[in-house]
Amino acid sequence: MASIALMKSFVGLRHSTAVDNHSTAVVTKHTVSAHKYCIKASKSGPKLAGRNLKVAVVGGGPAGGSAAETLAKGGVETILFERKLDNCKPCGGAIPLCMVREFEIPLDIIDRRVTKMKIISPSNVVVDMGRILQPHEYVGMVRREVLDSYLRDRAAAAGAAVVNGLFLKMDLPEEKNAPYVLHYTDYSSKSSGSGEKKTMEVDAVIGADGANSRVAKCIDAGDYECTLAFQERIKIPDSKMKYYENLAEMYVGDDVSPDFYGWVFPKSDHVAVGTGTVTHKADIKKFQTATRNRAQNKIQGGKIIRVEAHPIPEHPRRRRVLERVALVGDAAGYVTKCSGEGIYFAAKSGRMCAEAIVEGSENGKRMVDESDLRVYLEKWDKTYWVTYKVLEVLHKVFYRSNPAREAFVEMCGDEYVQKMTFESYLYKRVVAGNPLDDLKLAVKTIASLVRANAFGKEMEELSIIN
Numbered sequence: 001m002a003s004i005a006l007m008k009s010f011v012g013l014r015h016s017t018a019v020d021n022h023s024t025a026v027v028t029k030h031t032v033s034a035h036k037y038c039i040k041a042s043k044s045g046p047k048l049a050g051r052n053l054k055v056a057v058v059g060g061g062p063a064g065g066s067a068a069e070t071l072a073k074g075g076v077e078t079i080l081f082e083r084k085l086d087n088c089k090p091c092g093g094a095i096p097l098c099m100v101r102e103f104e105i106p107l108d109i110i111d112r113r114v115t116k117m118k119i120i121s122p123s124n125v126v127v128d129m130g131r132i133l134q135p136h137e138y139v140g141m142v143r144r145e146v147l148d149s150y151l152r153d154r155a156a157a158a159g160a161a162v163v164n165g166l167f168l169k170m171d172l173p174e175e176k177n178a179p180y181v182l183h184y185t186d187y188s189s190k191s192s193g194s195g196e197k198k199t200m201e202v203d204a205v206i207g208a209d210g211a212n213s214r215v216a217k218c219i220d221a222g223d224y225e226c227t228l229a230f231q232e233r234i235k236i237p238d239s240k241m242k243y244y245e246n247l248a249e250m251y252v253g254d255d256v257s258p259d260f261y262g263w264v265f266p267k268s269d270h271v272a273v274g275t276g277t278v279t280h281k282a283d284i285k286k287f288q289t290a291t292r293n294r295a296q297n298k299i300q301g302g303k304i305i306r307v308e309a310h311p312i313p314e315h316p317r318r319r320r321v322l323e324r325v326a327l328v329g330d331a332a333g334y335v336t337k338c339s340g341e342g343i344y345f346a347a348k349s350g351r352m353c354a355e356a357i358v359e360g361s362e363n364g365k366r367m368v369d370e371s372d373l374r375v376y377l378e379k380w381d382k383t384y385w386v387t388y389k390v391l392e393v394l395h396k397v398f399y400r401s402n403p404a405r406e407a408f409v410e411m412c413g414d415e416y417v418q419k420m421t422f423e424s425y426l427y428k429r430v431v432a433g434n435p436l437d438d439l440k441l442a443v444k445t446i447a448s449l450v451r452a453n454a455f456g457k458e459m460e461e462l463s464i465i466n
């Protein structure tokens with residue numbers, strides 16, 4: 001998490017992101033919401049005779065699960081492909097409160113409710129970011145294998161067919177409205193361990209297959225720069241686990257990463273310790289050792305139970321929609337800079353894309369075309385473009401040198417900064433700030449940068465971006 005408030009004061013940006021209050025109900029048990037999507041609009045695609053629109057969703061992470069559920073509820077014949085149904089995506093698993101509400105995430109799959117978020121500077125100055133949280137507010141910590149399979153089950157309960165299959169490639173149609181032919185290895189049959197090669201014809205495809213998306217390759221969507229994230233799951237003694245019960249830590253400094261941060265996040269019965277880098281991937285193990293060293297006295301005696309690494313996209317792909325194919329989540333490149341947050345944005349983009357298809361097809365009754373899928377892109381960019389840009393600028397200013405990081409941590413101690421940061425992270429909205437507080441913050445930000453001797457370099461960075 002990083003402070004949008006800080007950035008607003010620094011570059012004078014002010015934005016507001018719409019919050020889709022799809023559902024504000026919080027459910028405590030594994031229940032499936034019964035509401036259907038019925039969207040009326042005048043559409044141009046031909047009516048489908050004797051069948052409904054058939055859409056393949058490739059990838060059963062948060063993006064794919066949400067997309068498939070929305071499509072199925074909207075009357076679209078939905079096939080969700082997931083290569084590994086017990087996949088345990090390498091991930092910190094931190095989700096904002098608005099995700100719990102909007103996506104009706106049952107409270108019993110949230111392992112930890114983090115209310116203390118410590119950010120630790122290169123010189124080990126510690127700021128607790130959670131002081132201003134209200135009693136009902138927290139950052140949720142989930143295990144991805146639990147969250148992803150819950151969302152997939154919910155899609156299946158809504159009517160999606162879940163196929164345990166590895167998507168290989170697809171043949172693009174040569175004529176308007178002709179089907180896409182998907183080639184995949186089907187692992188559903190227990191008779192053959194290596195799976196069975198199959199094909200399937202569909203009208204449209206949502207690529208929700210993560211950072212190494214094959215769907216993206218099929219539509220020549222272009223590459224993106226990636227952070228290499230590395231994480232160790234460490235089982236620490238119960239007495240030490242108590243310390244992390246509701247606490248997450250973020251370490252910043254050249255030692256833990258030249259361009260990202262190191263973290264210790266609490267999981268159900270262990271902690272996840274990790275770091276990432278875009279520019280110095282060959283040194284990732286050195287940064288990981290430094291992160292472990294910084295947290296040493298708190299994780300000492302721990303046993304590493306799992307080591308994992310995965311790319312995190314740095315920016316959206318050049319192409320996210322082509323004809324009747326759309327990319328969502330990491331496949332599209334929707335992780336925020338600075339915080340590396342992607343779970344909420346994956347689920348949200350999956351849902352938004354599926355809603356556009358449901359709307360464009362009039363609940364599965366008509367063929368869709370590229371203009372229908374572009375409705376999703378326009379809505380997405382309108383809602384989140386500024387958020388991504390602000391975090392990108394913040395990243396460039398505060399993550400590039402130790403003096404700037406010291407200034408960053410100092411600013412995080414400011415109550416107003418914390419309030420605005422948590423508003424934007426927990427609820428994905430930025431409320432109108434108090435002009436006087438904004439002004440005070442701007443002065444404080446500059447003073448911190450000057451004190452940390454970071455101002456000249458960071459202003460140069462900023463002028464390069466602008």
Ligand SMILES: Cc1cc2nc3c(=O)[nH]c(=O)nc-3n(C[C@H](O)[C@H](O)[C@H](O)COP(=O)(O)OP(=O)(O)OC[C@H]3O[C@@H](n4cnc5c(N)ncnc54)[C@H](O)[C@@H]3O)c2cc1C
Binds near residue numbers: 087094229231344346
């Ligand atoms: C180490 C690390 C820590 C992170 N920590 C956080 C965090 O704390 N909070 C946060 O918000 N974000 C975090 N992220 C980012 C987050 O993990 C991603 O943004 C998020 O998982 C994206 O969801 P997705 O559904 O788009 O893709 P994924 O979660 O990657 O899901 C893609 C799915 O597609 C399946 N798949 C892939 N290829 C195929 C194929 N060919 N055929 C069939 N299925 C296929 C995969 O098995 C997978 O289940 C972290 C990332 C990393 C690497």
